[in-house]
Every structure is written in structure tokens, then in C-alpha cells.
Amino acid sequence: MSIPMVDLKGQYDSIKDEINRGLLDVLESTRFVLGPQGEALEQEIAAYCGVRHAFGVASGTDALHLALRAAGVGPGDEVITTAFTFIATAEAIAYVGATPVFVDIDPATFNIDVAKIENAISERTRAVIPVHLFGQPAELQALEALCRKHDLRMVEDCAQSFGADYQGRMTGAWGDLGCFSFFPSKNLGCYGDGGMIVTDDEQLADRIRMLRNHGSRERYYHAVIGYNSRLDDLQAVVLRTKLKYIDSYNRQRRQNAALYNARLGDSSVTIPVEDGLGTHVFHQYTIRVRNRHNVQQVLAEQGIASAIYYPVPLHLQEVFAGACDGLSLPVTEQAAEEVLSLPMYPELKEEQIDQICKALMSAL
Numbered sequence: 001m002s003i004p005m006v007d008l009k010g011q012y013d014s015i016k017d018e019i020n021r022g023l024l025d026v027l028e029s030t031r032f033v034l035g036p037q038g039e040a041l042e043q044e045i046a047a048y049c050g051v052r053h054a055f056g057v058a059s060g061t062d063a064l065h066l067a068l069r070a071a072g073v074g075p076g077d078e079v080i081t082t083a084f085t086f087i088a089t090a091e092a093i094a095y096v097g098a099t100p101v102f103v104d105i106d107p108a109t110f111n112i113d114v115a116k117i118e119n120a121i122s123e124r125t126r127a128v129i130p131v132h133l134f135g136q137p138a139e140l141q142a143l144e145a146l147c148r149k150h151d152l153r154m155v156e157d158c159a160q161s162f163g164a165d166y167q168g169r170m171t172g173a174w175g176d177l178g179c180f181s182f183f184p185s186k187n188l189g190c191y192g193d194g195g196m197i198v199t200d201d202e203q204l205a206d207r208i209r210m211l212r213n214h215g216s217r218e219r220y221y222h223a224v225i226g227y228n229s230r231l232d233d234l235q236a237v238v239l240r241t242k243l244k245y246i247d248s249y250n251r252q253r254r255q256n257a258a259l260y261n262a263r264l265g266d267s268s269v270t271i272p273v274e275d276g277l278g279t280h281v282f283h284q285y286t287i288r289v290r291n292r293h294n295v296q297q298v299l300a301e302q303g304i305a306s307a308i309y310y311p312v313p314l315h316l317q318e319v320f321a322g323a324c325d326g327l328s329l330p331v332t333e334q335a336a337e338e339v340l341s342l343p344m345y346p347e348l349k350e351e352q353i354d355q356i357c358k359a360l361m362s363a364l
């Protein structure tokens, strides 16, 4: 039987009645934008993350964009981040007119190498965006100390880490602002695009509240140029339903990762490394493997999906060719050559993991 990267249908089927009832209630209420479901979700996510404020926005990309604007990052500024991430992290920096400065990653965790950040700081640096890649928190305590020391804002890209904590504090609650994506395949995913910004800072909260709604605190009064970037109530009701199960979904992901580890630990692939400082919520189960192309082919022949996140690091993307000319990030570049993500979702069965690992072994 074929095995996909994610199984959204399986998850939907397991909570179908609740989801359908919630969606019908919203349809009946005709409260679609900035309605009670969105507000309730914001309160629930703020409480879940242990912060005072949460604001639904149209996507994870918008969350990052609005967060940087709220933090006052603008033209001429530099923002330090990783090149081993989805393009949205750097797009948001470009949207506000700032320049991304890419720092190399830790080879074990694929997250930004905090020890290399200080060398990249200039008098133009205004913020750092750590990305909790594949669901494993970056080194938040060290990052927090570094940002304090250099008076930089920290904006966390938590698109892949919903539900992950670092030393007991949730990802999103460490930075000045935390940005989530609810893209359908994310650990907490809606049925379209959606995102959320969390913060404990009153001033930043006030700015986000305005920015996502046409720069307005009060209807038809506009203090700044803002955006139409809101999470609608149909998405909110889906997310409220799934939020009840997120800890169990993440536990199942971790169990599945343990099953993979037990089967692949003695093989020639490099299994994911957990640094033990945070909880890895395994948005992706990503190994390193030589002969990646062959391995993918063998898996595909047996109906098993696999994916490369990410084949081209951001500093080597055409869009940054000029700005990053000559920049070398050897650890990032090697990771991009070797990584392979295997199917990972809460509903994945042990027999399927057996099937995937057997196919992988035969390919090796």
C-alpha cells in the first residue's frame, strides 16, 4: 500500500463529526471575519503558549511579515537568520525592506548555530529570526541572552514547532514575537491558509492588532498603513477542534520517531539528533543519507513518499544571488545535499514504518 508524507484525510475522518458541526455552526452564525471563534482561538492559543496575546493572521508568512513591522524593522536594517529554511522566513525580511543575513547551522540539529551569530552582527542588525526547523526548538536560552546583550529583537519562526517547548517554556513565548503557520500539513493545521502571532508585550500587541486589520484600532479610523490579514472563523473552528488533540498528536509523532530510530539506528543513515534541551515535535522526520537520489527512487517504486526539505539553501537561491554572492555556508550546503524526510504524521502505523524502513534498507 502506498504511504504519503502526510495523511490529512485520516486525521479528518477521526474528528469529522466535531469539525463538521463546528463548521456548520459558523455557517449558521454568518460571523466569518474577526468573529467569536477567532477570538476564542486566540485566547486558547495565548493560554497554551503561556503569553498574554495571540492574533490570528492570514498565513505564517504574514505572521513573520507583520511581526517584523511591529518590531520596527525596516529599510536599511539587517535581520540574522538561517538559510536552511522555507523561503517565507527571508521573504518577510525583504517585505519590510530589510536585508537577510544568513548564518550557518548546527550539523546535528539543522538549527541556526548560535555560536556563529555574533560574527554576523553589525550596527545595522535589528533582529534575529531563529527557525525551529522540523519541530525541534533552536537554542532559545542562548539566543535570548545574545539578543539581550546586543539589544536585538527576537522573532521566532514557529511554523514547524507548534506544541514544542524549550526547558518548559513554549516556542513562541521566548522571543519578542512568535509566529505560527497553520498550513494544512503543519502539526496544527487548518483547511486553508492561516497563521498566528503571539507576544507578551503590550505595545507590540497593539501594533499587531492594528496591522492585521488595515492599520485600524477602531473601525474606519486608520493610524498606520496596515494589511487585510486575518484568520477567518471557519479556519478558527477547525483549529479549535484540533487544538484539543495537539498534545496527543505530537506524542504520536514522537512515538513514530522512536519507532523509526529503533529500526534505522544501526544503519548507515544518520537519524535525527535530539539535543535534549527542548521537546522535538517531529514536524518532519529527517535523516541524512548518501545516494539520496537512488534511495528516493527505490522508495517511490514501492509507493513510499519522501521529500527534500530543502534542496537549495536560501543564500544559493536565484532571488538572493546578488545579495549573497560569494557567501559560503558549508554546513548548510552539505545538509541540503544529504537530507531526506520520511513520511511523518500522527496516524502513521507501526506496520507502515516497518515497510518504509525495509524499503530504505534495501535501497542502502
Ligand SMILES: Cc1ncc(COP(=O)(O)O)c(C=O)c1O
Pocket (backbone or CB within 6 Å): 059, 060, 061, 062, 085, 086, 088, 089, 131, 157, 159, 160, 180, 181, 182, 183, 193, 194, 195
Ligand atoms: C519555516 C517556515 N516558515 C514560514 C512558513 C510560512 O508559513 P505559511 O505557508 O503559512 O505562509 C513555513 C511554512 O510553509 C515554514 O515552514
